[in-house]
Amino acid sequence: MKQLLVVLVLAGVCRGQSRLGTYNVDPAALSVSGLSSGAAFATQFQVAHSEEVMGVGLLAGAPYYCAKGNLMTAVDACMKYPQSINLSNLHLYTQQSVKSGTVDPVCNMASARVFIFSGTKDTVVVPGVVKKLEEYYRAYVAAPGAIATVYDIPAHHGFPTDRYGGACGSPNSDYINNCNYNAAYELLEHIYGGLQKPPTSHVAQGQLTLFDQAEFFKLAPAPTYGMDTAGYVYVPPPCHIGARCRLHIAFHGCLQQRGILADRYAKTTGYNEVADLNNLIILYPQAKKTLTNPNGCWDWWGYSSYAYATKNGYQVTGVHRMIRRVLGTY
Numbered sequence: 001m002k003q004l005l006v007v008l009v010l011a012g013v014c015r016g017q018s019r020l021g022t023y024n025v026d027p028a029a030l031s032v033s034g035l036s037s038g039a040a041f042a043t044q045f046q047v048a049h050s051e052e053v054m055g056v057g058l059l060a061g062a063p064y065y066c067a068k069g070n071l072m073t074a075v076d077a078c079m080k081y082p083q084s085i086n087l088s089n090l091h092l093y094t095q096q097s098v099k100s101g102t103v104d105p106v107c108n109m110a111s112a113r114v115f116i117f118s119g120t121k122d123t124v125v126v127p128g129v130v131k132k133l134e135e136y137y138r139a140y141v142a143a144p145g146a147i148a149t150v151y152d153i154p155a156h157h158g159f160p161t162d163r164y165g166g167a168c169g170s171p172n173s174d175y176i177n178n179c180n181y182n183a184a185y186e187l188l189e190h191i192y193g194g195l196q197k198p199p200t201s202h203v204a205q206g207q208l209t210l211f212d213q214a215e216f217f218k219l220a221p222a223p224t225y226g227m228d229t230a231g232y233v234y235v236p237p238p239c240h241i242g243a244r245c246r247l248h249i250a251f252h253g254c255l256q257q258r259g260i261l262a263d264r265y266a267k268t269t270g271y272n273e274v275a276d277l278n279n280l281i282i283l284y285p286q287a288k289k290t291l292t293n294p295n296g297c298w299d300w301w302g303y304s305s306y307a308y309a310t311k312n313g314y315q316v317t318g319v320h321r322m323i324r325r326v327l328g329t330y
Contacts, residue, residue: 017230020211022328023239023281029246030323031113031191033057034298035159035175036125037287038251040066040078041298043133044309045249047094048316050108052323057115057187060125060157060253063136065093065309067301074301082128087136102310109140114147115187119155119177121169127151148190155179159253163200164268174261175253176268184270188248188280196277204272206236208263213285216321217314225304225314226293228258228286231322232266236276245279247326249319257296258286281326285319 030053034042039061046056047064066085067074077084097103114137118130134149141147153160154169160179166172168179182197189195214222214229222229239245252265266272266284275282289296292303299308299315307313311320324330 017210017212019215020233020322020325021235023235023326024242024244025247025281025327026244027052027327028054029192030248031055031057031188031246032249032251033059033115033187034061034251034253035059035256036061036157036253037297037300038253038256040300041251041315042249044300044313045316045319046112047106047109048103048309048311048313049320050106050112051104053112055113055115055191057117057183057191058130058133059117059159059183059187060119060122060130061116061133062125062129062300063087063090063133065090066132068093069302069306069308071301071303079125079129082126082132085129085132087132087139090136091139097310102307102312106140109137110142112141112146113191114141115150115190116147117150117153117160117183117187119153119157119160119169120151121154122157124157150186153179153181155181159183159265159269161268161270163270173255174264175256176265182270182274185274188271188274188278192246192278195274198273198277202273202276204234204267204276206234206272206276207240208232208234208266208272213318213322216318216325222318223288223290225318226287226290226296226299227315227318228288230258231286232258232263232284234266234272234275234282234284236279236281238279239281243279245281247281247283247323248275249283249285249323251285251298252287254295254297257288259289259296283322283326285322287315
């Protein structure tokens with residue numbers, strides 16, 4: 001009995017967390033998305049692991065390595081002043097990282113599916129910055145129609161939905177906007193194609209579970225890297241019983257982590273309803289507020305490591321381990 005209790009504690013059960021499971025997931029159908037700092041991190045993750053990540057959805061994000069390891073650059077040029085972003089330098093860093101083996105060869109991005117969104121009323125990450133993100137990707141993505149952009153919705157900074165959140169064009173503390181626009185469906189449809197769109201009346205039927213994140217950060221506790229000790233995973237009923245499914249990782253933005261919104265980002269952004277009808281597992285890793293990261297942002301300026309934008313970054317490494325667990329290789 002004592003040994004069983006030890007096992008339960010290590011697995012996080014006594015903290016209300018379960019061990020992240022393994023499912024029948026197609027490894028060729030892995031995609032990521034994010035809002036704001038989550039979009040910047042999704043770009044970092046996709047560039048670092050472009051051999052594995054076939055699609056990416058980016059809402060109000062900056063180009064890869066835009067901050068260059070500097071917080072002031074992040075909050076200045078990479079959010080407000082697109083004319084200060086030198087894409088040639090960002091491409092040069094990308095190529096140097098390829099040569100050093102810290103990101104995958106950029107040729108993998110030639111066939112990637114990319115969805116990019118910026119609201120016309122966004123004053124936090126201005127549309128000009130997001131258009132620089134598009135320009136960055138167009139240097140690598142070759143397939144016609146592979147990049148989709150949405151720049152005409154009068155949305156403020158936040159995740160646009162068709163049923164939940166504050167007024168579309170006004171700021172709100174949750175950064176989730178009711179814009180009569182289902183961004184979760186639109187980005188997933190562009191990435192995968194042929195998806196069934198859920199009606200607004202659809203109620204998610206799967207399980208949203210809190211899982212132990214700390215086990216994926218072996219060298220130190222997860223908070224050391226700006227990561228929470230727990231994250232969320234949504235699994236539709238067919239995926240629970242062995243159906244072949246696809247995996248999507250959704251990165252929240254600043255001030256949207258579990259410590260502030262609890263499970264509202266995971267429950268209200270619309271991903272789960274799309275997942276239900278299309279056999280998609282949605283992983284919601286969680287960043288955490290720390291002294292060097294007071295808003296609980298994903299690391300897109302270097303607060304956790306100088307290697308933050310590469311395969312060697314602590315957060316990139318931890319999330320990659322989570323993916324491997326779901327695939328059954330970790």
